[in-house]
Amino acid sequence: MDEAQENGNNIHELAFSIRGDWLVKNNLYDPETRMIDQNKLKHAEQEVAKTLINKGFNLPLGEDENDVVWFGVIHQDTDHLNMHLWFAKKSRETRAEMLKQEGKYKGQPIGVIPLEVIEQAKRQFRKQLMSSQELRRHQEILKGVGGFKNEIVETASDNLLNDRHAKAIKKIYDALPQDMKGRWQVGNAHLTAGKGKMAKANQLTNQLLDDLFDKELKPEYEGFKSLAQEYDAINIEDQGVMHKGQRKWSENKEDELRKRLANQLYKHLAQIEDTSLNDIDQQMSELLSHVKKRDKGGNVDRTKIASSPQEKNSPSKPLLNNVKQNPKYIGDQMPVRGGSFNKISCLWRQDIRAEINAERQFLRNQKKAEQEKAQEEYESQISRGM
Structure with a gap:
């Protein structure tokens, strides 16, 4: 850390706080024995540090794996369990992507980690610590x-x-x-x-x-x-x-x-x-005209239909509002779909199919990557005799 400061670099600090009830719910703390799973907390802390160091800036903070120093502390002497991280680049920063290019602090290392990266690290930390249930x-x-x-x-x-x-x-x-x-x-x-x-x-x-x-x-x-x-x-x-x-x-x-x-x-x-959308205007105009005609002749039509003995004795058939019903219309609803709607619907379906296929392919690739990572970890454990 002294070397990092001598070279003009920032020392970054982040803190995480975890409630006791959350630790109990996720089987990380046993209130009866007062034992905490320090090993799981330590590994989660290591993963969070890796994320922040490698993905918290425009480029990885270190120019190689030995160019970053970091340490973490977990303490339980407060109402909540607290975890603190400190990390810094050791060698002097010379990369343009990692230096401020204008303003009062031009030429100095970038010091702010974007909030979305910090939120990602917090989600990763919780996920690492969650019980399988x-x-x-x-x-x-x-x-x-x-x-x-x-x-x-x-x-x-x-x-x-x-x-x-x-x-x-x-x-x-x-x-x-x-x-x-x-x-x-x-x-x-x-x-x-x-x-x-x-x-x-x-x-x-x-x-x-x-x-x-x-x-x-x-x-x-x-x-x-x-x-x-x-x-x-x-x-x-x-x-x-x-x-x-x-x-x-x-x-x-x-x-x-x-x-x-x-x-x-x-x-x-x-x-x-x-x-192409004129057909909607035309359909609306036709509908309004149709409704007006129906309303004008409605009483005559109903009288004629109701005076028929056959219709009187047939309760299953409602009184028709319009005898000469245009097949393009269904009651008072809008006309059946026009050419513009058909075209929009067709294009929409094509896009949705393409999106769904892309999502499925992404999930397949993600699952394959997770399987390969698990296999690598397993083989690494075997090689270390674990």
Whole structure:
């Protein structure tokens, strides 16, 4: 550490605090014998140090494995078990990627580790220490959330691109800024945000999704939300009470789902020529005209039908609102799907299939990598005579 400081390097320190009840729940501490599993804590600490040193900066902190010094301390003399890490680069830093390039401290080593890397290290640390039972509980809930999400995404086109939602989708299309066509995205904003060129379209899309989740996809959406909120409870068990303003895991997951569906819809609306959506206008116009005609002649039609003795004695057949019903219409609903909806639906399905195949391939590769790592560790243990 003295050598690192003499060479002008930063000494980094991080601390982790673990509640006693969490240690007991994960079989790391026995309150009767007052014994703690120091070996498991030590190995978890080593893995966290490795992550922070190798992935906490633009490049690995050390230029080789002997260029970093680190140590950790675990102490139990407070209400919670605490773990502290210190680490530093030994040789003088000369790599441009690891030096500040401007400002007051230009030429000095970068000293800040991004928050997302620290959060990743914390998750890794907890995962290393979890009991197999707790780990399975986490995995089962995450698997369930992912299953509901995939089901919603896969069936969204059939449920969203139907005649009931035609008018809402036309409104969304009209609200999209035409000077941004081809670049329609929700972006970093929430769908309910009231600013920006996409604000009106985003809000209308959010209302459309509310309607979809309340009707066609209600069971799937409720299952998704229920399991996601169950994972919120687990996070509070693991990490403690949330800070003010901190978003819940379930809220972030719902935002991701809504943004994905919205961006998917925008993407395919952008591929439809303006003239292709005229069929929606035409269908709406035809429907309104049809309803007006029906309302005008409705009383005469009903009288004629009701005066028929055969119909009077047939309770299974309701009174028809329109005798000459156009096969394009179903009651008061929107017309059956037009050419533009068919095209959007087809494109949507193609994209979803491609995404699902890519996700499956990623999971297969990940599983293969884990198996290879386990095999390497096993062979290493054998070679050391363990």
